[in-house]
Amino acid sequence: MDKPNNQDWTTVIQPREGLLHVDFKELWRYRDLCMLFVRRNITTQFKQTILGPLWYLIQPTMTVIMYMVVFGGIAQISTDGLPQPLFYLSGICLWQYFNDCLTKTSSTFTANAGIFGKVYFPRMIVPISTVISNLLRFAIQLGLFLIVYAVYMIFGLQGYEHVHTNWYVMLLPLLVVMLAGLALGFGILFSSMTTKYRDMSLLLDYFVRLWMYATPVIYPLSTITNAKLRLVMSLNPLTGIVEAFKYGMLGAGEFSWWMLGYSFAFMVVLLGVGVVIFNRVQRTFMDTV
């Protein structure tokens, strides 16, 4: 039998590929699809609603009011002297973005089994597009935060004297990238682990809710004085990010390059592991999902 020229094959389908065989070139080739998914996610979200994107504002407003009543009023948790609306809103903006990205990407395989079962495209496109489309919501909520901030500044409302915005605020884009990276990493890892056994997905909801309390969203890190608790808190990769944002924006909180560096390293390792596992699972998950 004559041997065909092996170099001619452009597609080779085989049972297993190398562990680290992740096709980034292919991912780039499908970038148009990614942007279309982003557009679809955004435009279809508020079809046939009256208030439309206003919902992005109503939700954090209600949450802030609730926090002000429960945590600020009843529980009397310190806000480092900052005005409560600004303090809570800054935390909510970041946390909400992380929360949305994580919960949405963690169901990538199960929620898209219909499409994935019929056509091939790099599966990673879906979680990436989720993380990008959630940026819109984040931007709108950040806008709300800036408006409240401006109101405090212009009218010099009570508590504004404690706000000291500084140059660290320029780190914001990096902080958002880190949040997105962490959410994506955890999300795809979770999604890969739940294709066959769904037990973990029942846990996620609960886990994310607890996680918020382990992140300085509704309280400043400075109120944690217990050394052991502090150690646990600083192991949470979100702690450094949230604190850095509050420090830059409002001038209160603890900024440390060490904590931020830890979060960054955590994100890089997590994303690496997540991508490798996701890539492995995507090849046969249709048989078990």
Place this chain on the structure above:
Amino acid sequence: MATAIEFNNISKIYRLGLVGTGTLAHDLKRWWTINVQGKEDPYLTIGETNDRSTKGESEYVWALRDIDFKVEQGDVVGIIGKNGAGKSTLLKILSKVTAPTTGTIRAKGRIGSLLEVGTGFHPEMTGRENIYMNGAILGMTKAEITKKLDEIVDFSGCERYIDTPVKRYSSGMMVRLGFAVAAHLDPEILVVDEVLAVGDAEFQKKAIGKMQDVSRGEGRTVLFVSHNMAAVRNLCHTGIILQNGSVVFSGTADKAIENYLKSDNLKENITDNIKQSHPRLNIKNIKINGTSSSISTLNPTQGHLDIMIEGDAEKISNADATLIFRNNDGAALARFSFSDKRGLLNLDGHFCLSAKMRLPENMHAGRLKVDIAIHQPNVEFYLVARECCVLDIEGYIPTTGQLQPLSSGLLSLAEE
């Protein structure tokens, strides 16, 4: 000619039953044997051949076993086989939706697959937006779609509705739009599952025509799965028969169809299977389920079955046309008579009888064989065509519970 696709010992194993703690035990054992003991997967050796109707000992079945063939460039290959023979699994592996258990496929050029039309359509988005969405999912870039947008819209024939959300479309329009996008995909290798079965006759013709252009004019390679023998004969040069996960025949399309039908003692068209007919009656065409092909697939959701008998008669009066549906073993399950609603027929000269028969709501997967008779009740037979047509029902397959699956094709009667 150069080889476009090469299948090398492709196999795929599936585990039956539900995922639960039992599978966890298997997973752990598999992990232990492969990674710690360094041996082969223990469950790969115990798989059984994929025969849906027999009760197996093993929980694992080979959906495909050692598939080994080559496809020449520019060839159009029809893949035929009964339900569950592994056709769709093979296409899924080729489309990279799932990976094979063993073996390799090598191919030259971009593979475009059409296992379903309109994948990724979002009901809230307009037709135009969905063209972009669907095109991108199938692997086109935005620029490519923009270039072909007019052509796609034109082909679909939905120009008026193009800026309306697709949830307002009829299901037929949705299929047209989906196929229009796929037809303009331009891959070197096109993989098509039985998607042409949907849509009206005019559109089917258009779709088949487009596929012919693709293969003949543009020299592309096409793999085509269908139960429609007429379409396979029209389109394909080469035919492959799959049976229980293995290739049992490979050759020219005509030979493959002949072989496939022979296993059921059938000829290609329903009218070819008429054994006995009265001299005063000349049947020209019989269509059941919308096709004159003697094998067709019954979609359990279609709700009704179309029957059409056309021919010439010479003074046949007080006649009835009856269809009897039998299971694989030949036991009669149901009958349908034209006279039930419209009384006895008087046939003289050219006639064309057509009826829509209502189907039961729940039907088991399997086959039904159809007898057709035209007769004067209790007096004389004018036409007897025993088992002249086979309907493959893609119905409900009971996989759990104690009951053995009912014998294939048996109607499952719902409780009032």
